[in-house]
Amino acid sequence: MHNVNILTIHKEPNYGAVLQAYALYKTIENLGHVPYIINLDMDYSRFPYSLKYRVLLGLHKWMKGYSHCFALAERFSKKHCPNQIGNFHTTAELESYPWNKGDYYLIGSDQVWNPGITQNLRTAFCFSFLKNDVKNRYAYAASFGNIKDEERRKSELDMKALSLFKRIAVREKFGVEFLRRNGIDAVEVIDPTLLLESYRDLLPHKVEERNEILFLSLSDTAEMNAFAKGLSVKTGLPIRKHYGYLQPERKKNM
Template sequence: MKKIGLITIYSVPNYGSVLQAYATQEVLKKMGTDCYIINYTYPNQWHYSIGFKKPNLKNKVAQFLGVRAIHRKQKKLQAFKKKYFHFTKEYPTLDALRQENWNKYDVIATGSDQIWNAKYLKGDSTFMLSYLPDNIKRISIASSFALKSLPPQYIDKYKKHLSKFNALSVREQNGINIINNELSIDKEVKIILDPTLLLSKEEWLNLIPRSNFHKTSKYILFYMLDYAFNPKPYIFEVTAYLATKYGYKVIALEGYKK
């Protein structure tokens, strides 16, 4: 059985990030591999040193107590990861990853999600697999830049590391354009579905216990991320119009803050 290490972003309090990590793990397992999610701390002290907001004691206590809705969501996501993720040991920094012996893995994969988004990585090359020795096979799975083009200061770094990949796949046409044109990497890049869409409805429903939520009236389920396209404020006008026209209430998961 092939052993695969998977590195992705799963620690942000976002349903999509956590569920894509789980789905990618499960898709790789269904392909007959032994998949481990590489437990890289993101963000870490390096990110805080360049301006990332560091959680203070007050925020940590509020999260533990579940004071706000976002804190309660964080606790639920933590419980989900603890139960379903097949983690490696923890790697708190990029240097810790460099010190590991990766020869025990057949392949290291990165993806899916916005793992190459320069806006959030700020030059962190971890998700470009910069810590691997050249002999280790590396692939990307439905990776996203979430940008139309890369900031010029990152071009050389991205080209250096992504040119070493044995196979490249992205989830947006912009990704192909960036790799082939901006980075001048002459390799085939495929567009594939995000792994969340490669699991069946039954696989998702069997994952969770029956909800205590009982529908008492019709509603609009609202979930929006605006990293690639910003529909605000129009999306709020449409939602309000539909809610008024049909008498539906709005249940919001993400993005309903004007």
């Protein structure tokens, strides 16, 4: 049995981020180890997006409920991933913490190696804050997101710190190729959300049944909208569109 300290994006208020952190935590637990979430606060609740970004994506109305959604994500994390270390906000705070060199350290999935998301904390997600005598460094299903610019990845990530990892598994094939071109071995794996057989523990005692089509839209394309509308006409069922982010009206189920 080992202590496994997980660093991932665990409080971003969308279902993907919340569930990947939960799934990785539970998988480590199911393997007989003791998982801990390294509680790094990325301050999304205060500075979620630039004004330009919000306007471009038409999120200005949605942003009014963002703080509440962030609180839901944080509450979910504390409830379902109760073992958490610290309350960190900066790389300097992480560096000053007395990390146990005998523990295992795991960079979790999600877009942890996308500097556009991790920004000034990007090197922390390479475990740059750990001393060199910490040998048990791993990554599971780490993602570079949409950062296809190889030179940007090399310049903004701590490649030296990544070279100290014992094993690295990433979500994308191009991520494997990028790391191998830079002398770092890696393999491609599935997202941790697909490692669990059941999510029944997260369901409320009574599940509301709805005769409708749930349209989870992560990339709102004309083709997807046309397909959903066609399915609605064919089945006679209404469409409920969802963009993947936690919704304030769902708080009673969290």
